[in-house]
Amino acid sequence: xxxxxxxxxxxxxxxxMMLFSVFVLLRGHNEPGGGFIGGLIAVSALAIxxxxxxxxxxxRAIYFHPMTxxxxxxFAASIAGIVSLAAGVPFMTGLWIYPSLLGVEVPLSxxxxxxxxxxxxxxxxxxxxxxxLEERGGE
Amino acid sequence: MDMAALTFLALGxxxxxxxxxxxxxxxxxxxxxxLLALAPAGVFAHFLRFVPDVGNGEVxxxxxxxxxxxxxxxxxxxDGLSLTFxxxxxxxxxxxxxxxxxxxKGHPHQGRFFSFILMFMGSMQGLVASDSFLMLFVFWELTSxxxxxxxxxxxxxxxxxxxxxxxxxxxxxxxxxxxxxxxILWNVSGITQFSLLLSFxxxxxxxxxxxxxxxxxxxxxxxxxxxxxxxxxxxNAMEAPTPVSAYLHSATMVKAGVYLLxxxxxxxxGTPEWQVILPLFxxxxxxxxxxxxxxxxxxxxxxxxxxxxxxxxxxxxTGLGLPHAIEAATLYLVAHALFKGALFMVAGIIDHExxxxxxxxxxxxxxxxxxxxxxxxxxxxxxxxxxxxxxxxAKEEIYAxxxxxxLRSAVFAAVAILGNAxxxxxxxxxxxxxxxxxxxxTPKHPHEGPVLLWxxxxxxALTGLSAALMSGLTHRIVSSPMASAxxxxxxxxxxxxxxxxxxxxxxxxxxVAAGVAFYLNLARLRGAMAxxxxxxxxxxxxxxxxxxxxxxxSAVAVTRRLQSGxxxxxxxxxxxxxxxxxxxxxxxxxxxxxAPFFAADVPVHELAIMAIAVAGLLAMMIAPDRxxxxxxxxxxxxxxxxxFLLYGAPDLSFTQFMIETLSVVVLALVMTRxxxxxxxxxxxxxxxxxxxxxxxxxTGFALLLLRVTGVPFDSSLTAFFNxxxxxxxxxxxxxxxxxxxxxxxxxxxxxxxxxxxxLSILGLVRLRAGxxxxxxxxxxxxxxxDLEERV
Numbered sequence: 001x002x003x004x005x006x007x008x009x010x011x012x013x014x015x016x017m018m019l020f021s022v023f024v025l026l027r028g029h030n031e032p033g034g035g036f037i038g039g040l041i042a043v044s045a046l047a048i049x050x051x052x053x054x055x056x057x058x059x060r061a062i063y064f065h066p067m068t069x070x071x072x073x074x075f076a077a078s079i080a081g082i083v084s085l086a087a088g089v090p091f092m093t094g095l096w097i098y099p100s101l102l103g104v105e106v107p108l109s110x111x112x113x114x115x116x117x118x119x120x121x122x123x124x125x126x127x128x129x130x131x132x133l134e135e136r137g138g139e
Numbered sequence: 140m141d142m143a144a145l146t147f148l149a150l151g152x153x154x155x156x157x158x159x160x161x162x163x164x165x166x167x168x169x170x171x172x173x174l175l176a177l178a179p180a181g182v183f184a185h186f187l188r189f190v191p192d193v194g195n196g197e198v199x200x201x202x203x204x205x206x207x208x209x210x211x212x213x214x215x216x217x218d219g220l221s222l223t224f225x226x227x228x229x230x231x232x233x234x235x236x237x238x239x240x241x242x243x244k245g246h247p248h249q250g251r252f253f254s255f256i257l258m259f260m261g262s263m264q265g266l267v268a269s270d271s272f273l274m275l276f277v278f279w280e281l282t283s284x285x286x287x288x289x290x291x292x293x294x295x296x297x298x299x300x301x302x303x304x305x306x307x308x309x310x311x312x313x314x315x316x317x318x319x320x321x322x323i324l325w326n327v328s329g330i331t332q333f334s335l336l337l338s339f340x341x342x343x344x345x346x347x348x349x350x351x352x353x354x355x356x357x358x359x360x361x362x363x364x365x366x367x368x369x370x371x372x373x374x375n376a377m378e379a380p381t382p383v384s385a386y387l388h389s390a391t392m393v394k395a396g397v398y399l400l401x402x403x404x405x406x407x408x409g410t411p412e413w414q415v416i417l418p419l420f421x422x423x424x425x426x427x428x429x430x431x432x433x434x435x436x437x438x439x440x441x442x443x444x445x446x447x448x449x450x451x452x453x454x455x456x457t458g459l460g461l462p463h464a465i466e467a468a469t470l471y472l473v474a475h476a477l478f479k480g481a482l483f484m485v486a487g488i489i490d491h492e493x494x495x496x497x498x499x500x501x502x503x504x505x506x507x508x509x510x511x512x513x514x515x516x517x518x519x520x521x522x523x524x525x526x527x528x529x530x531x532x533a534k535e536e537i538y539a540x541x542x543x544x545x546l547r548s549a550v551f552a553a554v555a556i557l558g559n560a561x562x563x564x565x566x567x568x569x570x571x572x573x574x575x576x577x578x579x580x581t582p583k584h585p586h587e588g589p590v591l592l593w594x595x596x597x598x599x600a601l602t603g604l605s606a607a608l609m610s611g612l613t614h615r616i617v618s619s620p621m622a623s624a625x626x627x628x629x630x631x632x633x634x635x636x637x638x639x640x641x642x643x644x645x646x647x648x649x650x651v652a653a654g655v656a657f658y659l660n661l662a663r664l665r666g667a668m669a670x671x672x673x674x675x676x677x678x679x680x681x682x683x684x685x686x687x688x689x690x691x692x693s694a695v696a697v698t699r700r701l702q703s704g705x706x707x708x709x710x711x712x713x714x715x716x717x718x719x720x721x722x723x724x725x726x727x728x729x730x731x732x733x734a735p736f737f738a739a740d741v742p743v744h745e746l747a748i749m750a751i752a753v754a755g756l757l758a759m760m761i762a763p764d765r766x767x768x769x770x771x772x773x774x775x776x777x778x779x780x781x782x783f784l785l786y787g788a789p790d791l792s793f794t795q796f797m798i799e800t801l802s803v804v805v806l807a808l809v810m811t812r813x814x815x816x817x818x819x820x821x822x823x824x825x826x827x828x829x830x831x832x833x834x835x836x837x838t839g840f841a842l843l844l845l846r847v848t849g850v851p852f853d854s855s856l857t858a859f860f861n862x863x864x865x866x867x868x869x870x871x872x873x874x875x876x877x878x879x880x881x882x883x884x885x886x887x888x889x890x891x892x893x894x895x896x897x898l899s900i901l902g903l904v905r906l907r908a909g910x911x912x913x914x915x916x917x918x919x920x921x922x923x924x925d926l927e928e929r930v
Contacts, residue, residue, distance in 0.1 A: 024793075028872060028875045028879075029869070029870040029871070029872055029875055029876065029879075030870060030871040030872050031871070031872060032789035032790045032793060032872060032874075033790070033793070033872070033875070034790065034872070034874070034875040034878060034879065035878075035879070036794065036878070037790065037793045037794050037797060040794065040797035040798065040801060041797060043797075043801060044797060044800055044801060044804075047801070047804050066897075067897065067898060067901065070893075070894050070897055071894070073890070073894075074890060074891060074894050077886075077887055077890060078887065081883070081884070081887060091884070092880075092883040092884050092887070094868055094869070094880050094883075096869060107869070109869070111868070111870075111879050111880050111883075114879050114883060114886075114887075115875075115879045117890070118878075118879070118886060118890050121890040121893055121894055122890070122893065124894075124897065125893045125894055125896065125897030125898075126801065126893075126897070128897050128900075128901055129805065129897055129900045129901070129904075130801070130804065130805055130808065132900070132901055132904045132905070133805065133808040133809060133812060133904060134808050
């Protein structure tokens with residue numbers, strides 16, 4: 001698997017896939033996509049990188065422990081629900097604001113925060129499993 | 140504040156005090172007792188204000204709705220019965236808090252002890268004040284739990300831990316029986332409150348469920364009040380520090396069972412069953428307790444067994460159904476709380492100051508501890524039933540109840556005389572032997588305890604004296620209202636210290652004479668009892684150990700049987716069940732699909748995709764090694780994803796693509812971890828059953844899908860989401876809007892599951908021992924996760 005071509009291409013491929021995963025996440029509300037699919041794409045990207053360069057490189061690259069990422073995601077998703085409580089509407093009710101950034105109206109919502117949380121949980125949990133399996137696999 | 144709010148506060152005050160107790164104990168040391176005792180004293184003062192009204196026969200009820208939808212309320216019922224208990228609990232509670240201050244002076248966890256004992260006090264108050272059944276049950280179990288904490292207070296000692304667990308199992312288990320009994324009462328009568336139940340009348344006794352309810356309630360009461368053969372936890376509970384024994388195991392908690400019987404006497408009592416079961420168990424407990432008490436030399440154990448026999452006497456009197464019996468129970472209950480609490484505290488003082496509490500190794504303490512001696516003597520005189528103490532009044536009333544000339548009452552009179560005489564001997568053994576005779580060397584140099592120690596028992600002993608001297612007042616404010624509440628009709632108590640020549644006095648005289656004889660021959664009696672007990676050998680205490688061992692063994696056996704730890708067994712069972720559900724249920728209801736309808740003009744590209752899917756499956760089946768099989772399975776998965784895409788489900792298709800990719804990667808990784816041989820070398824006879832099972836599951840799913848698609852499609856949900864997805868949730872992608880908005884809470888639950896699954900797999904992978912087996916389990920979780928997400 002560790003052919004020179006694969007090892008050379010892998011970082012670029014991974015970078016592109018990560019970018020694509022974020023794109024899929026963000027466009028999810030109106031076009032096919034969303035946090036879950038985006039997360040799975042990101043995990044695939046990490047898996048490719050891991051197969052090409054080894055688990056330690058991936059761990060260094062993502063900096064945080066995968067489970068920390070998953071935990072942050074779950075936290076973000078819960079916050080997205082709780083914010084609605086603070087606004088006096090039932091738990092998990094979507095809230096939207098439309099601030100203007102550099103003259104462009106950007107829709108932001110608790111729903112988006114929630115979807116980002118889903119993305120992070122999927123990335124964290126699945127990559128944690130894959131990495132730990134891969135790590136000891138060669139023993 | 141009005142009376143109801145104050146009563147609510149009084150019921151909660153001990154818990155509040157329990158919260159601040161650790162802080163106060165850290166700041167003030169043992170002197171925190173003076174402040175903390177204000178809580179029970181305040182409660183006592185509050186309930187004292189009810190005395191005039193309740194003395195006139197009034198019943199005070201009040202409370203707040205707790206769970207209105209279940210008709211459960213936090214409500215209290217204060218009549219003669221509960222008021223007497225409340226005054227005993229708070230009054231003795233205040234003294235016990237002071238006593239604990241002296242007894243555990245300098246103990247590193249004294250604050251924790253104060254906290255526990257105040258929590259117990261609050262629970263016990265709640266128990267006797269409860270009007271609603273469920274509130275009674277909650278507080279009943281709370282007393283069991285706090286008692287567990289208190290008995291196990293010296294948790295470094297194995298014996299204390301065992302005793303705590305034993306008390307919890309026995310009384311907690313009894314609590315569950317009580318709950319069942321109360322629920323039956325609730326169902327039969329439709330009433331959830333004692334105050335209403337008491338006016339419900341005789342219907343309950345004619346109900347076919349009467350016996351069941353009675354036995355369940357008795358199960359609760361007998362375990363709590365240490366009736367034979369459930370008595371064994373009480374002497375073991377003497378592992379607790381002495382203030383606990385004095386409070387819980389003589390004056391209050393063990394009386395909860397008696398309280399319950401008295402509370403339910405108007406509703407459940409008076410039937411033949413009641414009048415047979417209660418006196419029989421009571422008499423057996425009375426005799427067993429008295430005989431076992433004689434056997435002991437440890438002061439606390441002697442007192443514990445006499446407590447058991449006193450409880451037996453109370454149960455017996457409650458169930459007799461003779462005139463004066465309830466009045467006698469009332470008087471004896473109060474007298475016992477006073478003298479037994481005092482004697483326990485005296486035993487604690489001796490233990491604390493002399494360093495030992497074995498009767499045979501104590502003596503001549505009278506000059507070193509004159510005050511303690513005086514208190515012990517006063518309490519023992521009351522326990523022995525001698526004038527001018529309250530115990531005498533109680534005993535006269537007991538014999539008044541038992542002195543009619545018929546066989547039944549004569550038998551119970553004989554039991555009462557024998558039991559009382561033995562208790563008389565034990566009482567004076569405790570009050571005299573450590574103090575009289577030549578001085579014996581003790582581990583500590585004995586001297587009088589500090590005021591915190593002797594104040595409690597002194598007050599109790601004096602109360603026992605003054606209650607008898609002013610018996611008219613005592614009866615008006617305590618005995619008569621309480622007896623009336625138990626019988627359910629006005630029941631004045633009139634007995635006083637003035638001796639009236641007659642049968643009761645004669646029986647009293649016989650008791651004292653026999654008691655003196657027993658006292659003089661105590662050592663011989665003790666030896667005889669020791670021989671008898673050694674001959675019997677087995678006892679309920681050992682039975683409890685055997686029961687617990689059996690319980691653990693059977694639990695282990697069942698678990699081993701169900702949880703073999705073999706993954707292939709789990710998977711086979713799971714899929715067998717899937718196949719059963721999918722095939723047997725349609726068979727039973729005749730719900731198989733009709734012959735499938737094949738469209739005539741399937742486009743070529745769709746046929747090609749399906750052919751790829753089938754080819755992938757075939758390749759998997761004939762694959763020479765496992766890795767090829769996994770990849771072939773992926774071919775089929777991708778083909779299905781293509782079909783999703785063609786039929787307008789891009790999200791589903793996307794997800795399917797990613798899941799297939801990752802499944803192949805993860806499965807391949809698991810494969811390498813498992814270090815399996817590259818291919819399956821099992822013989823055919825092992826493969827064929829698996830194949831058959833797979834075929835059955837696959838057929839089942841195919842049939843199910845055919846059946847489901849054969850039903851006309853209900854498009855109302857589709858219409859709803861299409862209409863509102865943009866207008867309400869501001870999203871055009873209906874699938875995503877459902878996931879993150881309409882059904883967002885579901886998704887929150889799902890990602891939590893993903894997170895937990897990830898954590899568990901991480902944990903499993905990291906476990907080095909038995910790593911091979913555990914990785915197999917991880918594989919299953921991953922697959923389950925995949926299945927779930929695909930759905």
